[in-house]
Amino acid sequence: xxxxxxxxxxxxxxxxxxxxxxxxxxxxxxxxxxxxxxxxxxxxxxxxxxxxxxxxxxxxxxxxxxxxxxxxxxxxxxxxxxxxxxxxxxxxxxxxxxxxxxxxxxxxxxxxxxxxxxxxxxxxxxxxxxxxxxxxxxxxxxxxxxxxxxxxxxxxxxxxxxxxxxxxxxxxxxxxxxxxxxxxxxxxxxxxxxxxxxxxxxxxxxxxxxxxxxxxxxxxxxxxxxxxxxxxxxxxxxxxxxxxxxxxxxxxxxxxxxxxxxxxxxxxxxxxxxxxxxxxxxxxxxxxxxxxxxxxxxxxxxxxxxxxxxxxxxxxxxxxxxxxxxxxxxxxxxxxxxxxxxxxxxxxxxxxxxxxxxxxxxxxxxxxxxxxxxxxxxxxxxxx
Amino acid sequence: xxxxxxxxxxxxxxxxxxxxxxxxxxxxxxxxxxxxxxxxxxxxxxxxxxxxxxxxxxxxxxxxxxxxxxxxxxxxxxxxxxxxxxxxxxxxxxxxxxxxxxxxxxxxxxxxxxxxxxxxxxxxxxxxxxxxxxxxxxxxxxxxxxxxxxxxxxxxxxxxxxxxxxxxxxxxxxxxxxxxxxxxxxxxxxxxxxxxxxxxxxxxxxxxxxxxxxxxxxxxxxxxxxxxxxxxxxxxxxxxxxxxxxxxxxxxxxxxxxxxxxx
Ligand SMILES: Nc1ncnc2c1ncn2[C@@H]1O[C@H](COP(=O)(O)OP(=O)(O)OP(=O)(O)O)[C@@H](O)[C@H]1O
Ligand SMILES: [Mg+2]
Numbered sequence: 001x002x003x004x005x006x007x008x009x010x011x012x013x014x015x016x017x018x019x020x021x022x023x024x025x026x027x028x029x030x031x032x033x034x035x036x037x038x039x040x041x042x043x044x045x046x047x048x049x050x051x052x053x054x055x056x057x058x059x060x061x062x063x064x065x066x067x068x069x070x071x072x073x074x075x076x077x078x079x080x081x082x083x084x085x086x087x088x089x090x091x092x093x094x095x096x097x098x099x100x101x102x103x104x105x106x107x108x109x110x111x112x113x114x115x116x117x118x119x120x121x122x123x124x125x126x127x128x129x130x131x132x133x134x135x136x137x138x139x140x141x142x143x144x145x146x147x148x149x150x151x152x153x154x155x156x157x158x159x160x161x162x163x164x165x166x167x168x169x170x171x172x173x174x175x176x177x178x179x180x181x182x183x184x185x186x187x188x189x190x191x192x193x194x195x196x197x198x199x200x201x202x203x204x205x206x207x208x209x210x211x212x213x214x215x216x217x218x219x220x221x222x223x224x225x226x227x228x229x230x231x232x233x234x235x236x237x238x239x240x241x242x243x244x245x246x247x248x249x250x251x252x253x254x255x256x257x258x259x260x261x262x263x264x265x266x267x268x269x270x271x272x273x274x275x276x277x278x279x280x281x282x283x284x285x286x287x288x289x290x291x292x293x294x295x296x297x298x299x300x301x302x303x304x305x306x307x308x309x310x311x312x313x314x315x316x317x318x319x320x321x322x323x324x325x326x327x328x329x330x331x332x333x334x335x336x337x338x339x340x341x342x343x344x345x346x347x348x349x350x351x352x353x354x355x356x357x358x359x360x361x362x363x364x365x366x367x368x369x370x371x372x373x374x375x376x377x378x379x380x381x382x383x384x
Numbered sequence: 385x386x387x388x389x390x391x392x393x394x395x396x397x398x399x400x401x402x403x404x405x406x407x408x409x410x411x412x413x414x415x416x417x418x419x420x421x422x423x424x425x426x427x428x429x430x431x432x433x434x435x436x437x438x439x440x441x442x443x444x445x446x447x448x449x450x451x452x453x454x455x456x457x458x459x460x461x462x463x464x465x466x467x468x469x470x471x472x473x474x475x476x477x478x479x480x481x482x483x484x485x486x487x488x489x490x491x492x493x494x495x496x497x498x499x500x501x502x503x504x505x506x507x508x509x510x511x512x513x514x515x516x517x518x519x520x521x522x523x524x525x526x527x528x529x530x531x532x533x534x535x536x537x538x539x540x541x542x543x544x545x546x547x548x549x550x551x552x553x554x555x556x557x558x559x560x561x562x563x564x565x566x567x568x569x570x571x572x573x574x575x576x577x578x579x580x581x582x583x584x585x586x587x588x589x590x591x592x593x594x595x596x597x598x599x600x601x602x603x604x605x606x607x608x609x610x611x612x613x614x615x616x617x618x619x620x621x622x623x624x625x626x627x628x629x630x631x632x633x634x635x636x637x638x639x640x641x642x643x644x645x646x647x
Contacts, residue, residue, distance in 0.1 A: 008484050291478075292483065294479075295480065298468065298474060299468065299497065300497045377441050379474070379479065381478075381553075
């Protein structure tokens with residue numbers, strides 16, 4: 001009965017109801033794109049650290065967990081390796097360089113110097129891992145493959161500012177790995193001694209005298225469950241360092257938390273707008289049909305029928321809008337160039353869609369309440 | 385034969401204390417199946433209030449309404465709603481029909497509400513609309529129907545579920561004289577034929593020529609019941625009938641009749 005009434009009513013005013021469904025669709029699109037952007041930016045910022053093959057990340061003490069500011073020398077690395085419970089540790093150095101590809105603008109990438117075979121080096125999914133510590137080899141992020149079309153066997157040209165000059169280095173691509181971006185730049189990985197040569201540096205830094213210094217150390221534990229205990233152990237036994245888990249490490253990246261909270265605030269506000277718009281629409285609808293609802297109640301329609309009919313309408317239109325908006329967003333996302341940091345993940349889309357399914361019913365609550373309060377007496381032009 | 389509808393010393397007081405208005409005062413009467421009654425009286429005399437109580441839409445302050453022997457006061461709110469859908473047929477002055485349902489669907493709605501829309505019900509709905517001269521307009525929405533056609537659809541809806549009591553509030557208010565006669569005549573005919581107990585509130589005394597009894601209200605009291613055929617016809621013939629004599633009623637009565645004449 002309730003469904004009969006609600007669908008007859010929708011059918012009779014198709015245009016008006018389609019309009020509200022379209023508004024829900026647009027709100028859905030907005031929410032999904034904000035979610036995708038937040039996922040895209042977020043993973044672009046944290047991917048490398050998130051997927052690191054070590055439980056702990058060691059920074060220099062008192063640098064606010066900033067990779068750029070942190071310096072860890074070879075002697076500290078050796079001290080870390082000697083601590084009981086550490087399975088292995090690898091030095092990781094990071095810098096930003098450009099990749100020069102013929103026929104297009106240079107692409108900024110995150111250059112990582114890693115120790116072949118040690119924590120910090122990503123696995124190559126195609127081709128092979130890095131070999132010797134001095135080889136002019138590189139393993140690249142699949143994002144770079146998508147951006148440039150480079151493949152295993154090709155040569156990658158890196159442009160680096162050293163002193164006042166632009167220097168160019170040719171590296172052989174020996175492998176590709178999955179997404180390993182950092183700082184919203186695709187990651188490329190070279191052996192640490194090659195990194196020393198390739199990295200951007202000032203006039204006087206050059207030369208490799210003294211001990212090799214990196215930015216952070218990736219630590220793999222014998223027992224991954226002992227993260228907290230081991231972090232403390234390392235800090236006391238080695239000294240001058242700060243050991244944290246991966247999540248703490250990437251959340252400390254400059255701007256990361258601020259960015260994420262801005263985006264989620266935007267998402268909440270979009271939800272709120274959705275609730276208010278849908279709520280407002282149905283409230284106006286309801287106020288317009290007080291007399292009609294009074295008549296229905298007078299001739300024997302129960303409160304349950306009247307309320308259920310309104311809820312069915314709200315849920316149907318909301319679902320229609322969300323479905324249209326989701327389909328539209330996904331179709332639209334296919335037209336975006338790979339450089340745009342937008343990532344639609346199944347989880348993020350699913351949770352956004354579930355949340356969006358609630359905006360209609362939430363907004364419509366007031367109108368359902370109004371409908372319940374309509375007195376059948378209004379059918380006779382009387383009201384108490 | 386048991387009476388279909390009975391009002392037993394029914395009183396309705398609106399408000400409290402100094403603001404109290406006794407809209408209906410100690411009214412008693414009953415209506416038999418197959419009997420059509422008109423409820424007349426000047427504006428503010430309590431007709432609509434009484435009708436609302438007969439329908440179970442308003443609880444009497446005092447007294448009792450019985451439909452088919454069942455006292456409405458003993459039902460819960462939800463039971464009363466269900467009972468209304470089953471035992472009472474309605475025609476209202478305005479906002480009579482559901483705007484997004486066709487004429488036929490509006491009639492079938494009563495059967496749906498009672499969970500009894502079957503093949504036979506559909507056939508009966510059609511036949512009833514045909515009898516009311518709406519064979520061609522069954523698929524039309526209320527917005528596409530004239531005032532008289534809408535009232536006829538409402539009459540079909542009031543009768544289709546075979547209620548024991550049929551209540552009509554000013555069924556002719558928005559119609560011109562010709563159409564008003566037509567609608568009330570058909571209504572009376574169906575009430576007699578199907579043996580329903582009909583109560584019609586009207587301002588238009590000319591319409592009483594189709595009813596069996598006229599109940600006259602005055603300041604909340606039942607002032608007069610006219611059952612004699614000749615007297616009823618006389619009342620219908622003289623538009624400025626006995627009501628004219630009561631002070632305060634003149635204006636409302638004259639106004640409404642003037643309206644009917646003018647169109
Ligand atoms: N909700 C209310 N609160 C207070 N007084 C009311 C209320 N409804 C009606 N009244 C009063 O009760 C009396 C009877 O009103 P009612 O509407 O029943 O008269 P009526 O005979 O139907 O009049 P009309 O011919 O103008 O429709 C009037 O004096 C009216 O002012
Ligand atoms: Mg009235």
